[in-house]
Amino acid sequence: MLKHRILIPLLAVLLSTPAFADKPGGTYQFDTEGQHQFILFKISHLGYSWLYGNFNEFTGSFTVDEDNPENSKVRAEIKTASIDSNHAERDKHLRSDDFLDVSKYPTATFESTGIEQTGERTAKITGDFTLHGVTKPVTLDAKMIGYGDDPWGGYRMGLEASTTLKLADFGITKDLGPASETVEIIISVEGVRQ
Secondary structure: OOOOOOOOOOOOOOOOOOOOOOOOOEEEEEOOOOOOEEEEEEEEEOOOEEEEEEEOOEEEEEEEOOOOHHHOEEEEEEEHHHEEOOOHHHHHHHHOOOOOOOOOOOEEEEEEEEEEEOOOOEEEEEEEEEEOOEEEEEEEEEEEEEEEEOOOOOEEEEEEEEEEEEHHHHOOOOOOOHHHOEEEEEEEEEEEEO
16 A cells, blocks of 8 residues: 655645655646636624635745655745735725835745644644734644646646734734734645646
8 A cells, every 4th residue: 555645835825745656746836827826815804794805916836855744845925915805995905004014015925944744635834924024933734635747748736724813913903803803814826846
């Protein structure tokens, strides 16, 4: 019986690995061209409903080391001005210095620092997340979705990860009420092996 090793990164993201049957190790670039990638957010609106949105522009990569999973890694860079909550005036406010202050902090980044495998296809990925000029350690709950050949002669791997952030930890202190102090982040990416 073949024992599979599976790496899982982010969001970020992103990842962990063990011994795959068809050796999917290597470095993968997020599929920005085909737009097979998403960073979504979910935050309470006054405690009455949920507000959903996403970041439309981000890049990144992850590396799968099958022999030494702890050497696997992931990094991502998000253009904060690409925030999209499906409401132009709200997005303008989110880009202002009340929230993301995108003119001063045009990017947010994630760089993995460690991986703990929690199951055959799951892992906890720790890393440094920089947002609004503040860098804090965060942990992503990650899952490897699938991997293999694509119809265009390439090789792909898909991962999903999530975490919850406290806005005040990153210097975003606009008071929206106690129900809106945290935001859930969901990352889904498809990487193309280089």
